[in-house]
Amino acid sequence: MRALVVRGRGATPAVEEVRLPAPGPGELRVRIRAAGICHSDLAMVDGTLAPAYPLVLGHEATGVVTEAGPGARLAVGTPVVLNWAPACRDCWHCRHGEPWLCAANTAASVPRGETAAGEPLQVTLGLGALAEEVVVPERAAVPVPPGLPPAEAALLGCAVLTGAGAVRNTARVAAGESVAVIGLGGVGLAVLTAARRAGAAPILAVDVVEAKRELALAAGATDFLRSDDTLGKEVRARTGGRGVDHAFECVGRAATIRAAWRATRRGGAVTVVGMGGKDDLLSLSALDVFHSARTLRSSVYGSTDPDREVPELAAALAAGDLDLAPLVSGTVSLAEAPEALARLARGEGARWVVTFPD
Ligand SMILES: [Zn+2]
Ligand SMILES: [Zn+2]
Numbered sequence: 401m402r403a404l405v406v407r408g409r410g411a412t413p414a415v416e417e418v419r420l421p422a423p424g425p426g427e428l429r430v431r432i433r434a435a436g437i438c439h440s441d442l443a444m445v446d447g448t449l450a451p452a453y454p455l456v457l458g459h460e461a462t463g464v465v466t467e468a469g470p471g472a473r474l475a476v477g478t479p480v481v482l483n484w485a486p487a488c489r490d491c492w493h494c495r496h497g498e499p500w501l502c503a504a505n506t507a508a509s510v511p512r513g514e515t516a517a518g519e520p521l522q523v524t525l526g527l528g529a530l531a532e533e534v535v536v537p538e539r540a541a542v543p544v545p546p547g548l549p550p551a552e553a554a555l556l557g558c559a560v561l562t563g564a565g566a567v568r569n570t571a572r573v574a575a576g577e578s579v580a581v582i583g584l585g586g587v588g589l590a591v592l593t594a595a596r597r598a599g600a601a602p603i604l605a606v607d608v609v610e611a612k613r614e615l616a617l618a619a620g621a622t623d624f625l626r627s628d629d630t631l632g633k634e635v636r637a638r639t640g641g642r643g644v645d646h647a648f649e650c651v652g653r654a655a656t657i658r659a660a661w662r663a664t665r666r667g668g669a670v671t672v673v674g675m676g677g678k679d680d681l682l683s684l685s686a687l688d689v690f691h692s693a694r695t696l697r698s699s700v701y702g703s704t705d706p707d708r709e710v711p712e713l714a715a716a717l718a719a720g721d722l723d724l725a726p727l728v729s730g731t732v733s734l735a736e737a738p739e740a741l742a743r744l745a746r747g748e749g750a751r752w753v754v755t756f757p758d
Contacts, residue, residue, distance in 0.1 A: 403456045403531030404737045404754075405515070409447035413457060413738050418521055420513040420535045423469030428538050430480060434550035434731070434755045435461035435529045437740050438558050439585055439652075440675065444508065444524055445741070448677055451509035455522040457741075458530025458754075459484040460558035462550055465541065472538045479548070480541040481557045481714065482534065483706040484525035500565075500701040530737055530754060542706055544714040551731050551753040552724040555586065556713050557706075559751060560724060562673060563590025564713060565702015567598055571646045571671045575599030578644040580635055580663050582627065583651035584612040585744075586751040587673055589619040589727050591648045596620030597722070600646075602638055606631060606659075609747050618726035619750075627659065635663040644668060652676035654683070661694065669695040673702075731755045 401420065406413040423429050441457045443449045465478045474480070487499030494502050509522040512535060527534055544553060567573045579600040581591045584607040595603045596619075605612070605621035613624040625634050636643055643665035649657045652674025660670045661684065702709075716722035729749030732740045740752035 401532040402734060403528060404458065404734060405521075406445050406453060406455050406457060408453045410445070411453075413445060413741060415734055415737070417516040418456065418513055418531070419516070420533060423467055423472065423535050425470045426472055426538050427469040427535055428465050428472050428474060428541055429467035430463040430482070430534050430536060430541060431466045432461050432463040432529060432532060432534065432756055434554040434753050435531075436554045436557075436559065436586065437530070437737065437744055437752045437754065439587075439744065440558075441524070441530070441741060442745055443675065449508040451524065452511075452522045454515060454519060455509050455524060456528030456531055457524055459525040459527045460554055461527070461529035461534075462544070462548070462553040462557070463534070466533070474538060474541060474543060478543050479546050481544050481553060481710050482527050482529055482536065483540050483542050483557060483710065484527055485701050485706070486526075486537060486539040487705070487707070498703075499705045500703055530734070532734070532756060542710040544711060545718050548714060548717055550755060551728050552717060553714065554753055555590070555724055555727055555751060556710050556717070559586035559727065560590045560593075560713060561704055561706060561710060562699070562702040563587050564594040565704035565709065566591055566648060566671055566673045566699040567594035569703040570697065570699035571648070571669055573598045573600050573646055576601060577646060578602055578604075578639050580604040580606060580644040580647045580660070581621070582606040582647065582649050582656050582660050582663075583674060584609075584616050584750075585650065586727055588648070588650035589615060589750050591650060591673065592616060592620040593723070593727070604635060604638060604644065606663075611748075615726060615750055627656070631659055632662045639665065642666070646671065648673055650674045654680045657682050657696075658684070661692075661696065664692075664694050666691075667693045669697070672696070672698040727751050728753055
């Protein structure tokens with residue numbers, strides 16, 4: 401089968417023929433219908449997440465079970481959304497209601513399958529979903545209703561789950577609270593959508609790219625602001641001079657975490673959704689931390705339990721209560737995926753989704 405493979409840190413990904421093993425005990429083979437291209441894929445290519453190579457990219461996808469290994473319970477033909485952080489249900493975090501921090505999910509890549517030349521192959525976050533097929537543990541496949549639009553269903557596995565969870569579970573945004581969202585990639589747009597569903601107002605969308613304005617308004621923002629030195633002033637002008645109740649940082653940089661901090665009111669909360677680098681240091685004065693009375697926290701995988709929340713989001717999508725169309729910039733073939741990755745790196749569009757013919 402064919403997969404999008406990156407050969408080493410900084411190399412240009414290319415489509416290759418690869419081989420996966422047959423599903424073992426408790427594993428499934430899933431034929432991929434659609435797979436989104438996420439910022440974390442760029443972090444796999446540039447080495448920020450320190451995966452091993454050669455590596456199949458992709459971790460946000462939907463597909464159909466085509467083969468079940470011994471003991472696997474999901475039937476062939478079941479539509480699923482893939483979960484890149486399947487909970488073991490047995491570690492300390494799982495037993496204490498924090499499955500998103502499961503101790504079993506710490507590897508950026510795991511070995512699975514081989515290249516056409518017989519070299520050992522790695523797959524991203526246990527999935528490697530930018531591929532015609534994956535072989536995954538059954539707990540990494542969440543069953544969903546049939547008939548969902550594939551490109552939108554794929555996003556339930558990363559961007560939408562993360563954005564919805566950050567708003568609902570981590571920040572617990574209430575109706576009428578004010579929100580700012582900094583960084584309008586797939587996750588940032590999903591945060592806007594979730595903030596609108598939560599009844600937040602105003603919802604201020606912030607990005608350096610003016611071209612994101614229309615996308616932001618379509619996804620749920622009430623205002624679009626350019627990210628520059630006047631941001632704090634612009635935010636306060638729209639929030640009674642105070643700043644927002646909740647700021648969401650969806651970039652993963654110290655500079656934008658600081659911008660989110662400054663855009664938040666005294667006593668408000670900053671939720672860091674973007675994943676940054678280990679050398680990018682955040683500096684806040686001790687006086688500011690005390691006097692502002694703000695909360696700074698992160699949201700890993702939206703603080704969600706995907707086994708419960710992916711089906712809820714899938715049901716909302718099926719019922720027409722969740723409009724994800726603004727998040728999908730376009731669909732491309734697997735052969736076009738390298739160019740779509742380059743577009744993502746340039747900040748063009750929201751989510752590019754690779755779709756596969758039936
Ligand atoms: Zn992702
Ligand atoms: Zn666990």
